[in-house]
Amino acid sequence: MEPIFPDRLTLAHLPTPIERLERLSDYLEGPDLFIKRDDQTGLALGGNKARKLEFLCAGALAQNCDHIITCGSTQSNHCRQTAAAAAHLGLGCSLVLSGDRPEILGGNTLVDQMLGADLYWTGRRSAEDVMQEIGKSLNSKGHKPYLIPMGGSNPLGAVGYVWAMKELADQLMGQDLNPDLIVFASSSGGTQAGVVLGKKLYHVPGQILGISNDQPAEILEHQVAVLTAETAALLGLNHMNLADEVKVDDSYLGKGYGIVSELEREAVHLLARLEGILLDPVYTGKAMGGVIQQIRQGRWQRGQQILFWHTGGTPALFAYGDDLL
Numbered sequence: 001m002e003p004i005f006p007d008r009l010t011l012a013h014l015p016t017p018i019e020r021l022e023r024l025s026d027y028l029e030g031p032d033l034f035i036k037r038d039d040q041t042g043l044a045l046g047g048n049k050a051r052k053l054e055f056l057c058a059g060a061l062a063q064n065c066d067h068i069i070t071c072g073s074t075q076s077n078h079c080r081q082t083a084a085a086a087a088h089l090g091l092g093c094s095l096v097l098s099g100d101r102p103e104i105l106g107g108n109t110l111v112d113q114m115l116g117a118d119l120y121w122t123g124r125r126s127a128e129d130v131m132q133e134i135g136k137s138l139n140s141k142g143h144k145p146y147l148i149p150m151g152g153s154n155p156l157g158a159v160g161y162v163w164a165m166k167e168l169a170d171q172l173m174g175q176d177l178n179p180d181l182i183v184f185a186s187s188s189g190g191t192q193a194g195v196v197l198g199k200k201l202y203h204v205p206g207q208i209l210g211i212s213n214d215q216p217a218e219i220l221e222h223q224v225a226v227l228t229a230e231t232a233a234l235l236g237l238n239h240m241n242l243a244d245e246v247k248v249d250d251s252y253l254g255k256g257y258g259i260v261s262e263l264e265r266e267a268v269h270l271l272a273r274l275e276g277i278l279l280d281p282v283y284t285g286k287a288m289g290g291v292i293q294q295i296r297q298g299r300w301q302r303g304q305q306i307l308f309w310h311t312g313g314t315p316a317l318f319a320y321g322d323d324l325l
């Protein structure tokens with residue numbers, strides 16, 4: 001069945017390249033490692049949210065909205081890229097960030113401000129409540145706000161990664177690659193839902209694995225499975241049950257979301273020093289740390305191919321200096 005894609009804006013730099021990680025592969029003496037550079041999607045320093053925003057922002061424009069409201073953690077990459085998309089399109093942008101305003105606005109929050117977004121802090125309230133309140137206030141002033149959920153992970157956002165899998169399928173064919181594993185950081189689930197659905201549609205080889213950044217595997221797997229089904233329905237593909245294809249590994253959570261341990265530190269340093277590639281401390285550092293650990297445990301061997309999907313997040317490096325050095 002052919003999917004029927006909703007409207008899409010061109011916001012990201014696509015296709016992102018796939019590169020071979022030759023020195024890292026040699027160092028680990030295991031499988032051949034490759035990296036898909038979605039840290040280079042543009043939209044104010046790159047990341048996976050750019051692909052989701054191509055569809056989400058098209059949705060906002062179709063509804064004649066003039067303001068985008070979304071939410072995330074303090075160092076949210078999603079919020080930063082949403083602010084960039086809004087600026088580019090001439091829309092207002094309100095970001096609801098969790099917790100209290102930090103003393104120094106660095107990393108993503110520096111960029112958020114530079115892009116002209118209005119920043120709100122939840123304190124002890126739920127992000128949902130604060131977003132609703134901002135929405136009401138904008139409405140009363142004659143604006144038309146468009147609400148994007150955390151991480152842009154609704155069916156329309158997830159479509160961005162279905163679209164990405166078409167791009168990936170072409171590249172794998174063109175570069176004669178046949179990955180045994182496609183692995184990436186998974187958090188609000190939109191990326192994984194799109195990847196799982198796109199794998200099926202475009203016959204992409206390899207096992208798909210999301211490495212959890214904050215949630216237990218069972219909970220995230222369920223969330224991704226539901227979102228996969230909803231995304232299929234949005235594309236006009238009914239009766240697709242891909243729940244069994246959704247695999248999440250939560251072995252690398254350590255002390256929790258955004259807390260840097262030796263696992264992330266080593267991965268960030270190895271990629272920087274062996275490949276000249278920057279990972280981030282929260283998402284891709286953990287995911288790559290997990291891959292490195294699996295290789296050392298002998299789960300993947302020489303002759304196999306692993307594709308690591310770099311989902312971005314590098315601006316957070318500038319807010320985590322003390323934890324990384």
Ligand SMILES: *Cc1c(COP(=O)(O)O)cnc(C)c1O
Pocket residue numbers: 047048049077078151153185186187188189190191192280283284311312313314
């Ligand atoms: C948001 C994000 C993820 C997780 O993507 P989801 O679609 O929310 O699962 C992974 N890596 C980075 C850098 C992100 O910003």
